[in-house]
Structure formats: C-alpha cells, structure tokens
Amino acid sequence: MKNKYNEKHIINDQIKYAQIRLIDVLGNQLGIYSSEEAFFIAQQEGLDLVLISSKSEPPVCKITDYGKYRFSQEKKAREAKKKQHQASIKEVKMRYKIEEHDYKVRLNQALRFLKSGDKVKVTVVFKGREIQHVNLAINLLNKMSKDLYNFCDIQQAPLKDGKNMIMVLSPQKK
Incomplete structure (x- = not known):
C-alpha cells in the first residue's frame, strides 16, 4: 500500500525491518513482532502501523490512525514554535x-x-x-x-x- 499522505513518516508496508517493538493504540507495549505480523495486526484493527523511532533497537512502531497521529505531531510542532523566542x-x-x-x-x-x-x-x-x-x-x-x-x-x-x-x-x- 502506497503512503497516501506525505512522505515524512514511514507507515504500513513501507516498514521493512525484520523485527519491531509494537505499541498498541492505548500506548501499551505488545512485544516484539516481525513487521509483516505487526502490519497484519494493524489491518485487523482498521488502523495504520506507524514507525515512531528507527534509532532504537529494535525500531518502535505504533498502531494508530495515521491522520490523527500526523495531526498531533503537527500540533506539537506548532506549540513548540510558539514557545521559541527569536533573540534579536x-x-x-x-x-x-x-x-x-x-x-x-x-x-x-x-x-x-x-x-x-x-x-x-x-x-x-x-x-x-x-x-x-x-x-x-x-x-x-x-x-x-x-x-x-x-x-x-x-x-x-x-x-x-x-x-x-x-x-x-x-x-x-x-
């Protein structure tokens, strides 16, 4: 499935790691799964599999609604930008x-x-x-x-x- 949103995040079948740490919608750790198994679980729930952190070992993915996830990330970025003070x-x-x-x-x-x-x-x-x-x-x-x-x-x-x-x-x- 092609990422129909922007290319900032790696989602669903674009995640190509042998093993990932999976987090469910409520934020609970489900354990370590193969990326195919995790994608299948996300599809079963009608949600998306989103790569949260590729820097950890194994990479962390979360089952969530990608549209809501992207919105919350953009909102956090806007809030952080508001709090910045440009020193002139x-x-x-x-x-x-x-x-x-x-x-x-x-x-x-x-x-x-x-x-x-x-x-x-x-x-x-x-x-x-x-x-x-x-x-x-x-x-x-x-x-x-x-x-x-x-x-x-x-x-x-x-x-x-x-x-x-x-x-x-x-x-x-x-």
Whole structure:
C-alpha cells in the first residue's frame, strides 16, 4: 500500500525491518513482532502501523490512525514554535559625553531589551575629532556593563569600529 499522505513518516508496508517493538493504540507495549505480523495486526484493527523511532533497537512502531497521529505531531510542532523566542539584537546609541539623565534612559532601554530576551548592541558614536576620546567611551561602556552586571553577560567587549565604539551584551543565562 502506497503512503497516501506525505512522505515524512514511514507507515504500513513501507516498514521493512525484520523485527519491531509494537505499541498498541492505548500506548501499551505488545512485544516484539516481525513487521509483516505487526502490519497484519494493524489491518485487523482498521488502523495504520506507524514507525515512531528507527534509532532504537529494535525500531518502535505504533498502531494508530495515521491522520490523527500526523495531526498531533503537527500540533506539537506548532506549540513548540510558539514557545521559541527569536533573540534579536537591539541597539542603544549614545555619545561619550552623555548627561546622567540621558544615560539612565539608555540604561533602562537596555535593561528592558535584556529582560525580554534580546541581545543589546551598545554604540558610542563619535563625530569629527571626538575619535581621540576613545578612553572616555570605553569607560562609559564599562560603566554600563557594571550597571547591568546582574542582568547580562558581555558577549563582545568594547571594540572600536570606524567612528563608533561597540559593545554587545546578551541576556544572562538562568
């Protein structure tokens, strides 16, 4: 019998193992059977034989309705995808001679990004001849990393990049 569904799963007579471990509809282990015997048992019940795991020895197959099995697998995949959080990089820009209040605003922005699970790229921008004050920018970035010490790990230490000084912070692993 040809697999009338998609080719992701191996079902029914496509299973070509000498011996398989068989599980019934309720999840009980029935024992070890030849794949032909298991397929015959599944046909007797009007259900499909689905290969669950080919990595174990012997491979595990389950007697189930393939349509329902496929639906439950897709549903699990959708649920897992919902729970994933794609960490993106958010940027906080400032100048090396930033005022204290403005610094606190940038600090709170970075903290909010880190708490939501995003990485933060902290950039100090230089204009014109300000590039000669690299040490002040490094001090400012180090101050920010110390202020956020409990919430982040330094992924990239302060680094000069053209007319910018960049540091990347990632959320702390729990």
